[in-house]
Amino acid sequence: MDRTFTTIIEPFRIHSVEPLRMTTPAERSAAIEEAGFNVFALRSRDVLIDLLTDSGTGAMSRDQWAAIQHGDESYAGSPSWFRFEAAVKDLFPFRHVIPTHQGRAAEKILFSVLGGPGKVIPNNTHFDTTRANVEASGATALDLVIAEGHDAAVLHPFKGNMDLDRLENLLGEHRGDVPVVMLTITNNSGGGQPVSLANIRATSEICHRHGVKLFLDACRFAENAWFIHEREEGQEHREIADIVREIASLADGMTMSAKKDPFGNIGGWLALNDDALAEDCRNVLILTEGFPTYGGLAGRDLEALAQGLSEAVQPDYLRYRIGSTAYLGNALLAAGVPVVQPIGGHAVYLDARALLPHIEALHYPGQALAVALYVTGGVRATEIGSVMFGRQPDGTEVAAPMELVRLAIPRRTYTQSHIDYVVEVVTAVAGEADSLRGYRMIYEPKALRHFTARYQPLE
Ligand code: F0G
Numbered sequence: 001m002d003r004t005f006t007t008i009i010e011p012f013r014i015h016s017v018e019p020l021r022m023t024t025p026a027e028r029s030a031a032i033e034e035a036g037f038n039v040f041a042l043r044s045r046d047v048l049i050d051l052l053t054d055s056g057t058g059a060m061s062r063d064q065w066a067a068i069q070h071g072d073e074s075y076a077g078s079p080s081w082f083r084f085e086a087a088v089k090d091l092f093p094f095r096h097v098i099p100t101h102q103g104r105a106a107e108k109i110l111f112s113v114l115g116g117p118g119k120v121i122p123n124n125t126h127f128d129t130t131r132a133n134v135e136a137s138g139a140t141a142l143d144l145v146i147a148e149g150h151d152a153a154v155l156h157p158f159k160g161n162m163d164l165d166r167l168e169n170l171l172g173e174h175r176g177d178v179p180v181v182m183l184t185i186t187n188n189s190g191g192g193q194p195v196s197l198a199n200i201r202a203t204s205e206i207c208h209r210h211g212v213k214l215f216l217d218a219c220r221f222a223e224n225a226w227f228i229h230e231r232e233e234g235q236e237h238r239e240i241a242d243i244v245r246e247i248a249s250l251a252d253g254m255t256m257s258a259k260k261d262p263f264g265n266i267g268g269w270l271a272l273n274d275d276a277l278a279e280d281c282r283n284v285l286i287l288t289e290g291f292p293t294y295g296g297l298a299g300r301d302l303e304a305l306a307q308g309l310s311e312a313v314q315p316d317y318l319r320y321r322i323g324s325t326a327y328l329g330n331a332l333l334a335a336g337v338p339v340v341q342p343i344g345g346h347a348v349y350l351d352a353r354a355l356l357p358h359i360e361a362l363h364y365p366g367q368a369l370a371v372a373l374y375v376t377g378g379v380r381a382t383e384i385g386s387v388m389f390g391r392q393p394d395g396t397e398v399a400a401p402m403e404l405v406r407l408a409i410p411r412r413t414y415t416q417s418h419i420d421y422v423v424e425v426v427t428a429v430a431g432e433a434d435s436l437r438g439y440r441m442i443y444e445p446k447a448l449r450h451f452t453a454r455y456q457p458l459e
Helices: 025-034 060-066 079-091 103-114 128-136 165-174 197-209 222-230 240-249 275-288 297-310 315-332 365-377 416-431
Strands: 094-101 120-123 140-143 182-186 215-217 253-257 267-273 347-351 382-386 406-409 438-444 453-458
Touching: 060 182, 060 365, 079 094, 079 297, 094 103, 094 275, 103 215, 103 253, 103 267, 103 275, 103 347, 120 165, 165 197, 197 215, 197 240, 215 382, 222 240, 222 315, 253 453, 267 275, 267 347, 297 365, 315 347, 315 416, 365 382, 365 406, 365 416
Parallel strands: 120 140, 120 182, 182 215, 215 253
Antiparallel strands: 094 267, 253 267, 347 406, 382 406, 438 453
């Protein structure tokens, strides 16, 4: 008899382990104070469960470690490069693949060529580095996600979708000023929410009708394709790789952080069809990253990524990946903790505004919650709210659309009991939410302030 069991099991067993170090609340209080109350400034050995990011923090597979042994470090034309290029083109058949050391290097190259003063670059929601690279070129970064994407509690299967009317209007009004439209799959800053295939098709149609290029920010493409497979009518019988190829066929290029879905500890690329644009980008690449057949990467990294790409689209893995993220989110919901719904792909986003209504936006409720999670249970998470997005290019400070704290789940790294522990810690902190106080920022750098800001707790 073919029975169905509901326990989500990790579709792998453990082959090599890393120790975790237990700490006391007193040790953690001292550590966070020394870090200026910024979790980015902690030493990771003082963190028990590190949910700061899913970027570069995943566990590589046996086959990736084996592939590393095939790394060929020839400066030009290495076989590792050709394996990497073939693996990228198998899923994303763009004419040119330009390897970079990580995603923001691809962004930097693309926007230094296409951006500049007077240019406008929309996205569903720009990730922080994407926005910063657009703005560093002198261009304006706009977020055009659908209205549901700004409401943490509303249920919508594809909350990452582009607002097509706003895009159409923007391209009409700013004729000639928009060199490229970006689409982030999944929409990280908006809660790890997917974009539907229908919305990608419609965005592509609008861009091309206006003669504007569409580029994907595709870090979490496999998770997005899984949501399309699960939620979009007519997609349930397709292979994940086939959905990914269709998504790629609708775009003119992509930027990629291979530290996410492709299971890299480092890596990225820029891929595109336009020959002249590719030549301009390669010229910047050679100045800043390296020769076009390795970019910012070692041959062994290229091998690990080629293997990782084939693992990223396997259905057993994706079912577990998305199911285990939902497990964390649903357990928190059941405990009465407000989280962004539906649960996203790589992370669960706590709604700090709903949990801490007594802390005003510019006293950083998400920052207060992130510090409390660390001190209470050694769990490190990241604020995605007014700390990350509050400072405007004109120097003013405004409240971000949402005050979130992201629990990002490294791939294939933590077990269900680690996650059960996280549920306990978050629930305990939520139970004492009234006692949390806001923060005052006492130092901030010019850009990307969340990485190095320092704070003082308010009385
Ligand atoms: N785009 C998106 C949607 C991202 O999430 C990231 C990185 C990047 C671009 C930049 O890539 O880090 O390789 O330079 N996100 C990480 C995070 C850092 O924690 O979400 P990178």
